[in-house]
Amino acid sequence: MILAALAPLPLLLVALLALRHPGARPPVLPRAAEGAALAALALAVGGMLSLILGGPAEIAGGGGAVALRLDAVSAAMALLVAFIGWVVVRYSRRYLDGEAREGAFHGLMLATLAAVLILVQAGSLPVLAAAFVAVGLGLRQLLLFYPDRPAAQRAAAKFTLVWGAGDAAVIAAAVLLWQAYGTLSIGDILAAAALSAPPAALVAAGLLVAAALFKTAAFPLHGWLTEVMEAPTPVSALLHAGIVNAGGFLVIRLAEVVQASPGAMAALVMMGGFTALFGALVMLTQSAVKTALAWSTVAQMGFMALQCGLGLWPLALLHIVAHSLYKAHAFLSSGGAVQAVAAIRRPGPVAVPGIGAVARAFLIAVVLYAAVAGGFAAAFGTKSAQALALGAILIFGVAYLVAQGLADAAPAALTRRTAAASAVAAIAYFGFHALAQALTAGALPAAPEPGALEWALIVLSVVSFGLVAVAQALFPHWAHHPAAAGLRVHLANGLYLNAALDRALGAFRTARSA
Numbered sequence: 001m002i003l004a005a006l007a008p009l010p011l012l013l014v015a016l017l018a019l020r021h022p023g024a025r026p027p028v029l030p031r032a033a034e035g036a037a038l039a040a041l042a043l044a045v046g047g048m049l050s051l052i053l054g055g056p057a058e059i060a061g062g063g064g065a066v067a068l069r070l071d072a073v074s075a076a077m078a079l080l081v082a083f084i085g086w087v088v089v090r091y092s093r094r095y096l097d098g099e100a101r102e103g104a105f106h107g108l109m110l111a112t113l114a115a116v117l118i119l120v121q122a123g124s125l126p127v128l129a130a131a132f133v134a135v136g137l138g139l140r141q142l143l144l145f146y147p148d149r150p151a152a153q154r155a156a157a158k159f160t161l162v163w164g165a166g167d168a169a170v171i172a173a174a175v176l177l178w179q180a181y182g183t184l185s186i187g188d189i190l191a192a193a194a195l196s197a198p199p200a201a202l203v204a205a206g207l208l209v210a211a212a213l214f215k216t217a218a219f220p221l222h223g224w225l226t227e228v229m230e231a232p233t234p235v236s237a238l239l240h241a242g243i244v245n246a247g248g249f250l251v252i253r254l255a256e257v258v259q260a261s262p263g264a265m266a267a268l269v270m271m272g273g274f275t276a277l278f279g280a281l282v283m284l285t286q287s288a289v290k291t292a293l294a295w296s297t298v299a300q301m302g303f304m305a306l307q308c309g310l311g312l313w314p315l316a317l318l319h320i321v322a323h324s325l326y327k328a329h330a331f332l333s334s335g336g337a338v339q340a341v342a343a344i345r346r347p348g349p350v351a352v353p354g355i356g357a358v359a360r361a362f363l364i365a366v367v368l369y370a371a372v373a374g375g376f377a378a379a380f381g382t383k384s385a386q387a388l389a390l391g392a393i394l395i396f397g398v399a400y401l402v403a404q405g406l407a408d409a410a411p412a413a414l415t416r417r418t419a420a421a422s423a424v425a426a427i428a429y430f431g432f433h434a435l436a437q438a439l440t441a442g443a444l445p446a447a448p449e450p451g452a453l454e455w456a457l458i459v460l461s462v463v464s465f466g467l468v469a470v471a472q473a474l475f476p477h478w479a480h481h482p483a484a485a486g487l488r489v490h491l492a493n494g495l496y497l498n499a500a501l502d503r504a505l506g507a508f509r510t511a512r513s514a
Contacts, residue, residue: 004047004078004121005059005068008114010036011085015114018107026103030093033106037086040117044075044082051075056443058123064185069123072443073317077120077242077249080321084241084328085113091332092234105145109238112138116242120249124184125174128253132170132215132246136163139243142235143228155227157505162221166214166247173207176200177257190256194445197260205261208254209268212308215247216301219275223498226294236290236331240324244297248304248320255313255445262453265309269457272305277468278495284472285492289334295494297327306461310386311447314436352476353407361403361473362396368426369395376430383433384447389458391429396469398422403473 014029014036021029050057051070060067089109096102115138119131143156178184180200181192193201217225225244228236242249251258251268258264279299286292300323307316353361369391377383405418450458478484
């Protein structure tokens with residue numbers, strides 16, 4: 001436990017060194033920053049080994065007000081944050097070389113990483129709330145790395161507003177949980193919440209969900225995330241080291257509290273599902289690579305909130321890990337990806353599936369899913385209704401792939417590849433689900449038995465994602481219709497919600513200065 005708790009220390013020490021060398025090409029500092037990040041990663045690995053060998057542990061002081069916790073959730077998140085942080089810091093050595101504020105960037109990067117490491121290991125409510133505030137302060141300064149850019153100022157202002165609202169919700173929820181259970185220890189609160197849910201705890205659950213939606217850039221306050229490109233590219237990658245997904249970590253960390261409130265769970269399903277669909281549709285209309293990646297993150301965070309709302313906590317944690325790794329890599333490699341695509345020979349005609357091919361594809365995908373689900377049920381036991389519903393949603397993406405392979409103009413090689421990818425995706429879903437459940441056994445609650453409300457939300461989610469998948473597969477047939485062209489313009493602009501928030505902020509500033 002001590003090893004993991006020490007992980008933020010080398011980052012903070014080198015961040016202090018950066019105060020003495022904030023300018024361009026600071027001596028020793030870039031290498032020291034990478035060394036500190038590597039040391040933090042080694043300590044996080046040590047924490048994971050300690051968990052495997054000795055089990056969960058906690059370090060507490062100040063009468064329990066200051067505590068760090070080691071369990072499957074905190075160890076996985078600390079290892080993820082430290083690894084991505086090391087990669088980003090190493091990348092920044094060359095990317096920021098010669099910048100006027102190069103030393104300051106390294107210091108801010110390390111300080112923010114240290115705050116995130118404290119956040120994911122928080123064992124008490126005060127530490128959790130204080131770490132959220134510290135992460136917000138650090139990221140705001142990184143967003144303002146080019147302080148003279150109006151777009152950077154606008155993005156930082158929106159981030160401060162939304163993240164600050166989330167901080168207020170976290171603090172209010174912490175006070176209510178303290179009143180409800182008489183303790184500041186997160187471990188004690190989780191144990192008590194599994195047995196009873198006083199009214200104050202139910203209100204706290206709603207506040208935790210609100211905070212999570214704020215901090216994951218959920219609809220309609222997603223605008224700051226789509227403008228992070230005004231900061232250096234390493235900041236976009238750093239977001240996926242426990243920052244933009246900190247809201248998901250919050251509800252996973254306090255899963256017993258949130259799951260005790262059906263209303264809070266329903267809000268996660270509805271807002272998360274809508275954000276996922278909205279972000280995915282807007283992403284498809286973007287021409288700039290990094291902007292498309294940002295909208296993809298909006299969609300992915302919405303889908304992660306949907307998983308939490310369904311009570312699939314191990315899968316939501318797995319989603320955070322997988323998405324963080326691939327999306328951080330996508331941002332850091334985006335320049336090379338553009339060059340690689342530009343260098344290849346232009347493809348020939350695109351195979352467009354007809355209505356019959358789409359219908360066959362969905363039928364094949366459903367049959368494949370049923371066969372794989374039945375096989376895993378025989379081997380590992382029946383899955384919950386929520387897990388089966390989520391698998392059905394994912395299989396709609398598989399059906400889209402199959403449809404491309406069944407198009408009349410599709411070559412045989414494409415048909416074989418899509419068929420193989422479909423089988424692998426279906427098997428991987430249940431395989432990773434079983435693995436995530438095994439690794440988090442005892443650390444996260446099981447999905448609740450669905451009642452009438454839960455069944456209604458499950459059906460709504462499956463039908464919504466199914467209809468969008470069918471529309472996407474058939475889109476080439478009506479893409480040139482004037483109505484479709486107009487819809488594309490509106491979606492490309494995010495239905496103008498970001499512009500509305502910009503106007504609201506402008507009006508607020510005008511009122512304050514008057």
